[in-house]
Amino acid sequence: MSTYxxxxxxxxxxxxxxxxxxFLGLGIWxxxxxxxxxxxxxxxxxxxxxPAVALxxxxxxxxxxxxRRIRAAGHYDTARQFLLDNRVYRGQxxxxxxxxxxxxxxxASVLVDRGWVPAGADRSILPELKAPGTRIQVxxxxxxxxxxxFHIGExxxxxxxxxxxxxxxxxxxxxxxxxxxxxxxxxxLDPNLPDGYVRDWDRAPFSxxxxxxxxxxxxxxxxALLVIFLALSIKRDDMTQTHD
Numbered sequence: 001m002s003t004y005x006x007x008x009x010x011x012x013x014x015x016x017x018x019x020x021x022x023f024l025g026l027g028i029w030x031x032x033x034x035x036x037x038x039x040x041x042x043x044x045x046x047x048x049x050x051p052a053v054a055l056x057x058x059x060x061x062x063x064x065x066x067x068r069r070i071r072a073a074g075h076y077d078t079a080r081q082f083l084l085d086n087r088v089y090r091g092q093x094x095x096x097x098x099x100x101x102x103x104x105x106x107x108a109s110v111l112v113d114r115g116w117v118p119a120g121a122d123r124s125i126l127p128e129l130k131a132p133g134t135r136i137q138v139x140x141x142x143x144x145x146x147x148x149x150f151h152i153g154e155x156x157x158x159x160x161x162x163x164x165x166x167x168x169x170x171x172x173x174x175x176x177x178x179x180x181x182x183x184x185x186x187x188x189l190d191p192n193l194p195d196g197y198v199r200d201w202d203r204a205p206f207s208x209x210x211x212x213x214x215x216x217x218x219x220x221x222x223x224a225l226l227v228i229f230l231a232l233s234i235k236r237d238d239m240t241q242t243h244d
Contacts, residue, residue: 027218115197
């Protein structure tokens with residue numbers, strides 16, 4: 001006759017419980033992130049149908065302008081444009097073209113992201129950029145990063161030629177390069193306007209479904225670890241019966 005007893009080992013049992021709790025916590029966190037992204041997508045849809053607001057400096061709290069439809073008028077600084085490096089579109093590496101727009105009636109400028117251009121096989125040869133030299137009106141969506149990214153090295157290394165290749169956007173450094181007051185946001189040019197390049201803007205970095213997929217994976221790992229823990233902790237005792 002066999003009986004079964006639950007006899008977990010102390011240290012492996014504690015480690016398993018800690019990992020199960022960690023995996024469950026990560027799954028719950030991903031569920032919350034999915035809710036946040038769902039709210040972000042809803043906000044993007046709502047703001048996409050709102051009328052465009054005129055951009056008027058000073059902008060003290062750029063986060064309030066995030067994802068808003070905005071319009072601005074002025075002159076492009078065609079002689080001093082920036083190429084944001086290592087932007088990938090459909091598997092091909094290239095640049096985003098950032099052109100400063102000197103705003104009418106102010107001393108301020110704003111960067112206009114006019115879209116993606118491919119990089120050539122020889123990275124020393126930069127793409128030829130064209131932009132109108134006359135007064136223009138632009139329409140687009142305000143892009144404001146949610147957090148300041150971690151960067152290694154300088155924003156740019158070659159300070160001798162334009163367009164200037166940059167590895168990341170630092171509004172203070174760009175303002176220093178231009179010698180002007182720069183509004184700390186970027187206008188992503190509307191795809192329907194001329195004088196731009198490829199503009200297939202990502203609406204959200206990750207979809208809610210992607211976070212839900214991560215949550216399912218963490219919950220599955222915690223369930224698998226629980227099954228393994230129980231299987232290793234349940235011991236069978238064989239008992240021999242004697243008969244007179």
